Amino acid sequence: MEKIEILRKLLEKNGYTKWSCVSIEKVKAMPGDMWALHNKADVHERQKADIAHSIKMIGRLSEEPKKYISVLIAVLPCKDGDERKNGNVNVKNALKEAGFASKLYTGLPIKRLAVLSGLSEYGRNNVTSVRGIGSRIQYTVFLTDVPFDDSNWQENPVIAQECGECDICINACPKGAISKERFLIYREKCKGCKTECYWSCPLTIRPAQGA
Numbered sequence: 172m173e174k175i176e177i178l179r180k181l182l183e184k185n186g187y188t189k190w191s192c193v194s195i196e197k198v199k200a201m202p203g204d205m206w207a208l209h210n211k212a213d214v215h216e217r218q219k220a221d222i223a224h225s226i227k228m229i230g231r232l233s234e235e236p237k238k239y240i241s242v243l244i245a246v247l248p249c250k251d252g253d254e255r256k257n258g259n260v261n262v263k264n265a266l267k268e269a270g271f272a273s274k275l276y277t278g279l280p281i282k283r284l285a286v287l288s289g290l291s292e293y294g295r296n297n298v299t300s301v302r303g304i305g306s307r308i309q310y311t312v313f314l315t316d317v318p319f320d321d322s323n324w325q326e327n328p329v330i331a332q333e334c335g336e337c338d339i340c341i342n343a344c345p346k347g348a349i350s351k352e353r354f355l356i357y358r359e360k361c362k363g364c365k366t367e368c369y370w371s372c373p374l375t376i377r378p379a380q381g382a
Contacts, residue, residue, distance in 0.1 A: 174269050174270050174271065175269075175317070175318060177268070177269040177270075178265060178266065178269035178271065178317065181264075181265035181268055181269060182245060182262065182265050184265075185247075185261040185262070185265065186247050186248065186261075187245045187246065187247055187261075187262065187265075187311075188304075189245075189246045189290060189301050189303070189304060190243060190244060190245035190246065190290070191243070191244050191285075191288040191289060191290040191320070191323070192241050192242070192243045192244075192315070192317045192318070192319045192320060193241060193242055193244075193284075193287075193288045193319050193320070193321055193324060194240065194241055194242075194319040194321050195232060195235075195239060195240055195241055195242055195314070195319075197287075197321055197324055198229060198232060198242050198279070198284065199229060199232055199233065201226075201229055201280070201283070201284070201287070202226045202229055202230070204326070204327065205222055205225065205226055205280070205283075206222075206226065208222060208354075208355070209222040209223060209226075213353065214355065215357070215358035215359045217358050217359075218355060218358045221280075222280075224278065225278065225279060225280040225283075227278075228276075228277075228278035228279055229279065229280075232276075232314075235274070235314060238272050238316055239272065239274065239314040239315060239316060240315075240316050240319065241314075241315055241316065241317050241318070241319035242276070242279075242284070242312060242313070242314060242315070242319075243262075243266070243273075243312070243313045243314075243315050243317055244281070244284060244285050244288055244290055244310060244311070244312050245262050245310070245311045245312075245313075246285070246290060246291070246301050246304065246308045246309070246310055246311075247308065247309045247311070248304050248305070248307060248308055248309075249307045249308060249309050258309055258311050259275055259311050262311045262313060263275065263313065266313060266315055266317070271315050271316055271317050272314075272315055272316045273313045273314070273315050274313060274314040274315070275311075275312070275313055276312050276313060276314050277312070279312055281310045281312055282297075282299045282310070283328060284312070285299060285310055286299060286325065286328045286329055287324060287325050287326075287327075287328065288323065288324060288325075289323025289324065289325060291308075292329050292330065292331040293328055293329065293330045293331065293334075293354075294306065294330070294331055294334055294340065294372055294374055295330065295334040295337065295340050295341065295349055295351070296340040296344070296349050296356065296368040296369065296372060297349075297355065297356045298368070298369055298372065298374075298375075300331065300372075300374040300375070305374065305375055306369070306372070306374060306375050307375065328354065330354070331374060333373060333374060337373070338351075339371050339372060339373065340367075340368040340371055340372050343367040343368050343371035344361075344367055344368045345362075345364075345367055346360040346361060346362055347360055348360035348361035348362075348368075349368060
């Protein structure tokens, strides 16, 4: 069995049925578009700081050993909205057992990376969702030497098609932080409740009773 198929089976065994692996060069090229977003006049200072930090972390990829040719993004459904603490360990062990190099890499703009890779989509509320899984998810990102596939790479973030004519999360937000006129939410208005806009969204898959 090829190494990639061994990896796929190991990840699926641990609940990672959805994942993508893109070239590290694609990730290194992300800052151009991100700086354009950072420099917009209507972007809140906290959002600018987050974007600048992510760009800094992307820049540090050039300091990593040459053996890392790709970035693996794996997604795990969250039970009852809680993070599964062993997620990173399970992915690392799967990569090792399949014979691949790995290094956990935090600080990247994970949601944006997942969307650009074709793994997930943004909702109007800036929450990401994965088809068949929903938005109650946990991302894990590793540098690795797994063969990459850039065929689904998007040059710009994608908003789910369902959001085109939908106003549900816009109307649900008590602070008016979501608008059709811009991609980002209004960070200065958002109170971070992650409830009204989140649970009202049709893309959010609710857990089965007792899950």
